[in-house]
Amino acid sequence: MSAPALLRKGWCPGALRPMQTGDGLLVRLRPTGGILSFEAARAIAECARQFGNGLIDLTTRANLQLRGLTQMTLGPLAERLSEQGLIDGDPAAEAVRNVIASPLAGLDASACLDIRPAVAALEKRLTDDPSLHRLPARFLFLIDDGGGLPLGDVDADVRFDAVSTTDGPRFVVSLAGHDETVCVCASWAVPEVAAAIAEAFLSLGGGAKAPQRVRDLSRPLCAHWAEIFARREAAAAESGAFSLGVPPQEQSAGLRRVKRTAPGAEELLGTHSFGAGCRVGAAAPFGRLTAGDLDRLAGIAARSGARDLRVTPWRAILVTGLSESSAQALLAGLSETDLILDPVDARLLASACPGAPACASATMASRRDATRLAPLLRRMACDGPVLHVSGCAKGCGQSRPAPITLVGNAGCYDLVRDATARDVPVAAGLSLNAVEVLLRRLLENPAEKLVVGAR
Numbered sequence: 001m002s003a004p005a006l007l008r009k010g011w012c013p014g015a016l017r018p019m020q021t022g023d024g025l026l027v028r029l030r031p032t033g034g035i036l037s038f039e040a041a042r043a044i045a046e047c048a049r050q051f052g053n054g055l056i057d058l059t060t061r062a063n064l065q066l067r068g069l070t071q072m073t074l075g076p077l078a079e080r081l082s083e084q085g086l087i088d089g090d091p092a093a094e095a096v097r098n099v100i101a102s103p104l105a106g107l108d109a110s111a112c113l114d115i116r117p118a119v120a121a122l123e124k125r126l127t128d129d130p131s132l133h134r135l136p137a138r139f140l141f142l143i144d145d146g147g148g149l150p151l152g153d154v155d156a157d158v159r160f161d162a163v164s165t166t167d168g169p170r171f172v173v174s175l176a177g178h179d180e181t182v183c184v185c186a187s188w189a190v191p192e193v194a195a196a197i198a199e200a201f202l203s204l205g206g207g208a209k210a211p212q213r214v215r216d217l218s219r220p221l222c223a224h225w226a227e228i229f230a231r232r233e234a235a236a237a238e239s240g241a242f243s244l245g246v247p248p249q250e251q252s253a254g255l256r257r258v259k260r261t262a263p264g265a266e267e268l269l270g271t272h273s274f275g276a277g278c279r280v281g282a283a284a285p286f287g288r289l290t291a292g293d294l295d296r297l298a299g300i301a302a303r304s305g306a307r308d309l310r311v312t313p314w315r316a317i318l319v320t321g322l323s324e325s326s327a328q329a330l331l332a333g334l335s336e337t338d339l340i341l342d343p344v345d346a347r348l349l350a351s352a353c354p355g356a357p358a359c360a361s362a363t364m365a366s367r368r369d370a371t372r373l374a375p376l377l378r379r380m381a382c383d384g385p386v387l388h389v390s391g392c393a394k395g396c397g398q399s400r401p402a403p404i405t406l407v408g409n410a411g412c413y414d415l416v417r418d419a420t421a422r423d424v425p426v427a428a429g430l431s432l433n434a435v436e437v438l439l440r441r442l443l444e445n446p447a448e449k450l451v452v453g454a455r
């Protein structure tokens with residue numbers, strides 16, 4: 001395979017479409033269902049070390065990103081990834097293969113069904129159907145098996161949430177920003193339903209500034225989808241080739257998605273009984289792990305007789321198929337890594353975007369600073385982290401408000417309360433030492449109305 005030729009700044013990257021960042025080129029890998037064999041994980045670690053800067057990001061879409069690549073190393077990297085089946089046939093197919101699945105797919109006894117065939121079929125439809133390659137690269141499909149690790153907080157455009165019915169397992173299909181059910185379908189119909197929704201989205205999104213996500217649409221997609229679905233049904237019936245047999249209105253009556261909360265650190269990290277055995281969860285601090293730690297994780301897991309690795313959207317990796325004793329041995333082996341195994345680790349109370357030097361827009365090393373500040377933090381009543389550290393005011397590392405957000409600004413930090421990095425700060429121009437002082441004050445007295453040199 002030849003070297004990826006397309007290099008651009010500021011787009012949604014892939015393995016075949018690298019992105020220029022502050023620390024070199026970045027490529028993103030999308031393992032199907034987030035499932036990695038130990039061999040594939042070790043190969044990724046080796047690629048990161050040999051061709052990049054040895055740093056690997058876990059993303060909120062359960063993807064992995066290798067950083068610090070150069071144009072010289074892209075060709076050999078593509079060859080190695082191809083050997084492991086971790087690369088798509090062409091950039092257009094790669095860009096559209098955005099499907100996130102329940103991390104324990106096929107292994108969770110509490111799930112409504114094994115979603116792996118539906119995930120594989122949807123990915124195949126997306127990559128094989130050129131008409132779908134016009135979908136924006138951020139457009140995300142989600143398939144939740146209804147099991148113990150709900151994907152409730154994942155920001156997907158189209159959701160397939162499994163439910164048990166008297167007719168067997170079905171998917172309740174819904175769209176971002178809408179509670180109503182689009183339709184209910186069987187597992188085998190997932191690719192066709194997804195394609196019809198994608199067609200509806202694309203047909204509504206014309207114009208120079210085409211919407212990138214379902215929530216950006218100004219017209220309702222639901223009604224339009226039903227028209228397209230009916231047209232496809234009629235065409236299928238006429239040709240006698242294929243019929244979905246999923247009348248949207250009738251079958252959706254009464255069935256709605258049950259909103260389920262995403263698992264917390266207690267449910268993810270450390271050892272958990274799982275079926276007849278155990279699983280172990282390990283989080284990457286601020287979503288970043290080293291090639292050495294990934295290699296060690298995969299190596300110990302393989303020697304422990306584990307089944308595979310599952311990358312989650314919560315920036316943690318699960319090791320499945322362990323016995324209780326091998327789970328304990330794995331935990332002991334990982335104690336020398338930087339991976340987070342303890343759900344009360346203070347680093348879990350903070351989040352941070354890549355910051356400097358990884359991001360060219362940053363003036364502050366947000367992850368380094370978050371690491372220094374994390375020990376000061378304590379739990380507060382909020383969804384998500386207490387502190388978010390953003391390298392700049394774009395705030396692309398976290399879209400929802402945090403109790404405290406630090407925003408890099410010309411070599412200092414501005415401080416924002418109960419809002420996002422894009423909002424107005426209550427204090428500005430702070431050194432890291434000054435931030436520490438203010439953080440202590442705020443954590444002592446969260447109700448304090450802080451106004452210190454606001455711009």
Ligand code: SF4
Binds near residue numbers: 353363392394396
């Ligand atoms: S918030 Fe700013 S510094 Fe952080 S990753 Fe986004 S652009 Fe870069």
